[in-house]
Amino acid sequence: MAAIELKGLTKVYPGGVKALDSLDLEIPDGEFFALLGPSGCGKTTLLRTIAGLETATGGAIVIGDRDVTGVQPGARDVAMVFQDYALFPHMDVTDNIAYPLRIKKVAKAARAEKAREVGERLGLAHLMDRRPGQLSGGQQQRVALARVMATQAQAFLFDEPLSNLDARLRLEARTFLKKLQRELGVTTVFVTHDQAEALAMADRMAVMENGLIRQIGTPAEVFQRPANTFVASFIGSTPMNLLDGQVRGERLEVAGCKLPVPSSVEGRLSEGEQIVYGVRPEYMTYSAEPVEGAFGGRVSIMENLGAAHLVTLEVNDTLVQVVVPEGSEPPLGAEGFAVPKDGRALVYRDGNVV
């Protein structure tokens, strides 16, 4: 088990595409770390570069105390779960789990014993003689995890570990993976494009865009205080309200409404400045009565979120969304007011949080 450190890591593909742009990142020993971003942001390239499947163009990768930048993948002492699990179809579960040990020339009996032990732990005991083709998606995933565990590597790398499971199983596997990682305590980096997955599983996460890390933090930090408008719009199951506004004296004028300046940015804004006002629908309360310092408008759309409703208010031709708990849904077309909670509203200047 070891920490992973990236120093100025750069990857340029032939043809000049910059997949990783001088990244610095430290992942402490035992952390469950998520790389999150839209497709093409470089998250998978970063994972593969840590694994050694891609060679870095510049910078350094340190695992534990060892600089592994130029080391072959097989000698880096990391293990990886691939998106398609990459189980060998002609080998049974035992042989698949024991494969890395076989390459390391562990005796046959010892590696079969290890495979059985790990397989048992992951609930595969009755499947050890099956071929991957005879297993369900969830079972295949556990075999891939077992293979990684059997290696006793310094760090685990998961490439979209849940994306090949159906929606129901994905939620179960999420809990299972998080529990397993906690028990094993092995430094684990996983890649995902699903922000809910990253928020749910990771101890810390990095949000990436175009080969750059746009924010690093705990899920709570990233959710509550997105460092820039990209992260703000990418994180959250309901999109954050990001509205153009202007500083007017002691108030902010946003979508034709006068709102109080959030206490966190008090005294740091100048008169007349153009800003972007950001507040999550979850961080506003709905009121049917007129309220001072709130968005006032007409209820135009209602979306059912299960235990709550997402209400879209039409505020002077701008759409503002607010989450309303069940039981207090307003009727369509009604006059409504959305009050931002102080301390949760953010102000962005030139795309970055103030």
Add this chain to the structure above:
Amino acid sequence: MAQATSHPKARYSADAAGLGTPRAAAFIAPAMALIAVFLVFPALWVIYLGLTNYRLTGLAAAEPQFVGLDNFVKAVSDEGFWNSAWLTVQFVLGSAVIGQVVLGFTIAWLLRDRQGPLKRVVEGLVILAWILPGAVVSFLWIALLDRDGGTLNALLGIPGFAWLLDHPMLSIIIFNTWRGTAFSMMLYGAALGNVPPSHLESARLAGASGWQQLRDVVFPHIRGHILTNLLLISLWTFNDFTPFLLTAGGPDHKSEVLAVHVYNVALRGGELGFGAAVSTIILLINLVVAVFYLRLLRRKS
């Protein structure tokens, strides 16, 4: 629809096109007629001829006599036949199984991730050897291997070395490897494209060497391709007549593979009946080889 789901087998109707048996039969009749005339009938005719003393010229040409299994007995007790059979085994193993498969796979493996001019040039050259007409390549190889004015001797600086006379089998084996590698190369090129990259990467992360990656990932994945390839090129090489154009079976029957043997016996020697019997034996050997490979192919990996 409800019926179809309750009886899954019923979805695949015996008459999917809705033609009815008579019209369907009418569609395949022309093809069947051609196959019957040009394939089935000659094959049966050869079997019949093998049971007679039919000759190209002379009395037996006018009135062939039925001689039963005499020709077959003669063939299997003939030293020339066994010599040819042994040479054919060498030819098939040497030029097809070892030469074309190994060389074709090696080229495909080395070029698998490459792009650009090197790949195109190598593939182009290999395929060129395959698509040129037999008469042309034979002429080129005779020019290459010629004792006095040959290109190879000029390159090696050993004028007067008679490749086709001193090493006839080696010459035709190398010739046929050169000529046929393209097929295996292309087949393996396509097969390697189907090996999931993540499987190779998984093996690399486990620390597998190049050979271990081939053994544990690539070969199990392309097993079916390998067997199909072996079947096809074994049969093609077994029946290949091109060696005749280089050595005509000589010198002294030293390169007379079975296909050439039949030609020499039947058409040059004039013993059509005997030649037909040898052809029938070749047909049977081909069948055995085909069944052997198909069995392997069908067996679950």
